[in-house]
Amino acid sequence: RKEVEQDPGPFNVPEGATVAFNCTYSNSASQSFFWYRQDCRKEPKLLMSVYSSGNEDGRFTAQLNRASQYISLLIRDSKLSDSATYLCVVNEDLNFGNEKLTFGTGTRLTIIP
């Protein structure tokens, strides 16, 4: 079983719609979770962290369900500029505050005008 699993998509969504992605992780000891965004032929960039209580940043909402070991990302009122690959990322806290991130394979989103 992969450590971090995502539906690869593609998700083709009309502009203005709401879209949600889920991600599951296998290591129950994982401590922190993130969504990264990767544009075509670009490097990944941090979109948002995912907190236990859930968090919102504008049109983006991230939630964590530790009991079921899944993470979600909701995008409301989608824009053309949201087209990208969204990477689910799980942090393994090794020691002395050092971190190791494990990336999912990504979910590809295309917003259609």
Next chain:
Amino acid sequence: DVKVTQSSRYLVKRTGEKVFLECVQDMDHENMFWYRQDPGLGLRLIYFSYDVKMKEKGDIPEGYSVSREKKERFSLILESASTNQTSMYLCASSPTGTWKVANYGYTFGSGTRLTVV
């Protein structure tokens, strides 16, 4: 603008050659990482380093080695390049500490697309 710089954007090498991929960061980050990214497989960790002269194997270290002689520089070495090492290589750096990683994440370089022929 703080950044991670990878020495080459595109590289073509022959099978059996020794290949050096260089990565430099100007953020004074303690941690540096090398990933490769392949379609359908995502980013896979090759090696990482938490300090100068320290290195740790990631998930797929076979066929690779690394060097970190200075804090800002982390080199990935393909001892004898093979065609299955054709890939996009991404270097990243991060500060130490859960709070910092949560708020600033990893900073990635723009990648080196390596083709081994």
